[in-house]
Amino acid sequence: MNPLRAFWRRFRNNRAAVGGLVALAAVVALAIAGPMLYPVDPFDMVGQPSVPPGGEQVLGTDVAGRDVLAGLIHGGRVSLLIGFMASLAATLVGLVLGAVAGYYGGRIDDLIMRTTEFFLTIPSFVLAVVLVAIFSPTILNITVAIAVVSWPSVARLARAEFLAHRDREYVQGCRAIGMPDREIILLQILPNALPPVIVVSSLMVATAILTESGLSFLGLGDPNQVSWGYMIGVARSVLRTAWWMAAIPGAMIVVTVLAINLVGEGLNDALNPRLKQR
Amino acid sequence: MSEGRGDVVLEAVDLVKHFPVKHGLFQPARHVHALDGVSFALKRGETLAIVGESGCGKSTLAKCLMRLDEPTGGRVVLLGDDITHLAKGALRGLRRHMQIVFQDPYASLNPRWSIGSIVADPIRLHEKVSRDERRRRVAELLETVGLDPGFADRHPHELSGGQRQRVAIARALAVNPSVIICDEPVSALDVSIQAQVINLLKRLQARLGIAYLFISHNLALVEHISDRIAVMYLGQVVELADTRSMRRELLHPYSKALFSAAPVADPDASARRTRIILTGDVPSPVDPPGGCRFRTRCPWKQDRCAAESPALRAVGDRLVRCHFAGDAGFPAPVS
Numbered sequence: 221m222n223p224l225r226a227f228w229r230r231f232r233n234n235r236a237a238v239g240g241l242v243a244l245a246a247v248v249a250l251a252i253a254g255p256m257l258y259p260v261d262p263f264d265m266v267g268q269p270s271v272p273p274g275g276e277q278v279l280g281t282d283v284a285g286r287d288v289l290a291g292l293i294h295g296g297r298v299s300l301l302i303g304f305m306a307s308l309a310a311t312l313v314g315l316v317l318g319a320v321a322g323y324y325g326g327r328i329d330d331l332i333m334r335t336t337e338f339f340l341t342i343p344s345f346v347l348a349v350v351l352v353a354i355f356s357p358t359i360l361n362i363t364v365a366i367a368v369v370s371w372p373s374v375a376r377l378a379r380a381e382f383l384a385h386r387d388r389e390y391v392q393g394c395r396a397i398g399m400p401d402r403e404i405i406l407l408q409i410l411p412n413a414l415p416p417v418i419v420v421s422s423l424m425v426a427t428a429i430l431t432e433s434g435l436s437f438l439g440l441g442d443p444n445q446v447s448w449g450y451m452i453g454v455a456r457s458v459l460r461t462a463w464w465m466a467a468i469p470g471a472m473i474v475v476t477v478l479a480i481n482l483v484g485e486g487l488n489d490a491l492n493p494r495l496k497q498r
Numbered sequence: 499m500s501e502g503r504g505d506v507v508l509e510a511v512d513l514v515k516h517f518p519v520k521h522g523l524f525q526p527a528r529h530v531h532a533l534d535g536v537s538f539a540l541k542r543g544e545t546l547a548i549v550g551e552s553g554c555g556k557s558t559l560a561k562c563l564m565r566l567d568e569p570t571g572g573r574v575v576l577l578g579d580d581i582t583h584l585a586k587g588a589l590r591g592l593r594r595h596m597q598i599v600f601q602d603p604y605a606s607l608n609p610r611w612s613i614g615s616i617v618a619d620p621i622r623l624h625e626k627v628s629r630d631e632r633r634r635r636v637a638e639l640l641e642t643v644g645l646d647p648g649f650a651d652r653h654p655h656e657l658s659g660g661q662r663q664r665v666a667i668a669r670a671l672a673v674n675p676s677v678i679i680c681d682e683p684v685s686a687l688d689v690s691i692q693a694q695v696i697n698l699l700k701r702l703q704a705r706l707g708i709a710y711l712f713i714s715h716n717l718a719l720v721e722h723i724s725d726r727i728a729v730m731y732l733g734q735v736v737e738l739a740d741t742r743s744m745r746r747e748l749l750h751p752y753s754k755a756l757f758s759a760a761p762v763a764d765p766d767a768s769a770r771r772t773r774i775i776l777t778g779d780v781p782s783p784v785d786p787p788g789g790c791r792f793r794t795r796c797p798w799k800q801d802r803c804a805a806e807s808p809a810l811r812a813v814g815d816r817l818v819r820c821h822f823a824g825d826a827g828f829p830a831p832v833s
Contacts, residue, residue: 389606392566397620397669398593411610 237486314374322382614650
């Protein structure tokens, strides 16, 4: 049986995960196609400030008279881009370091794992704030900062997986036929070690989006880009009079993060089917 | 077959493997003595069986010979080349001469790869041949081990245990090795399948002249397949002899006990023979007893056994590690 097909069948059985996937697809589609369907500059003052939803602007305007819907669409691009890219970068770095540490063990393992623990002991959000504050708040720097605080958990997981597989007979068999370490790590162990890592890194996208929103909320976002966190930050001062201004981007964050978590859980069940049956 | 040194394909010389044991900060470092001075020479086309109970160092021996574990001391000589300290790169080229078949065919094949690529891997790594040639060789190998060449496109989970072990054997054969180390190759299989795989191994040996180092705890099987038998106890060879002379008599008390514990199919024969029941457990390999290692359980032990560690010495046509082996009337029958 085609393993990809079997995987999809298991994933499909999980209704919550499918719902999450649909919601996530909708948010991604909105972020990609939205600016073309609704070509309004999110920084343009298009009307009176603090207009409630339902008027000329569908979702109203913010304190500076900017279109909230335009902000939502453009902000989604930034949030999702940073979320996915930071998670991808953190996964790659974590996988490489974890694989090397787990496969070779010994001193190199000690070195990598002590470094990883050093990063884990620092509160990640505070470290991200410091990194973004030191370097200028551009999309690239924010992505790097989030990746820097996220890779240790992947590294630890990848190390544990590689450590568990290193002494399995199929790996020893590959060493016995003289397969180079690089090939053993990438082609033999990695496919077996990947499923739990995929789950963790998919959940990491949600965390990355939350971190990015938090940074923007604190005014550490890219000043040239709207993002959901930034919109909430702006709306904070008028929370009592215009609650919707913060609630709308807040709801987007909730929906996106929830959707990603549901998909991640679904991946977990579908990739590790034996765990679910317990 | 001549008995010259040129016929030796694999030789272990005084092989030692100690594993460090995790210990407290202020305790002295301690070691598990998994192998303590194991020596043997495996000749071309011969089957040497290594028997012994669990934990006696059989599998460690296999891993040290394959350099999957680094031996602590001693030498491994493969086709005249000392490979004990060979660098990884240099060793890689020589690996084709010595292959291994593991015990559990459910663990030794990567579930993510097709049978075709699993069998083709060694060819790809050791020979520069075209894709088509490789595919042709894989089909040939699968046929050699009694599988349909169509299996090449399947994955390990679609195969039975016996089929998987055949795949593992095909993989080991792929680069025409001189030695195959069989680490309990049939103990994970059904009894009916065991015979098939054993007969396959024997047929391949007759055809290709491969030498087997056959590690097992199944004594009936070992007597059937091997030319010589080495009995191991706590990391040492205690008796090494031709299978024929082993069948005739056993000189080391441990070999006697081990073989007397093996089940016999014939109930009359089973009733007639004397069983030697050993008391006590195998001593911890962290603190092997001084003197003779078997003295803590030996029914015939004497004062000398604690004082002096016996060497592996020639007695008649065999090697025995016992002070009294070969003495008239030793070992005396136990009541």
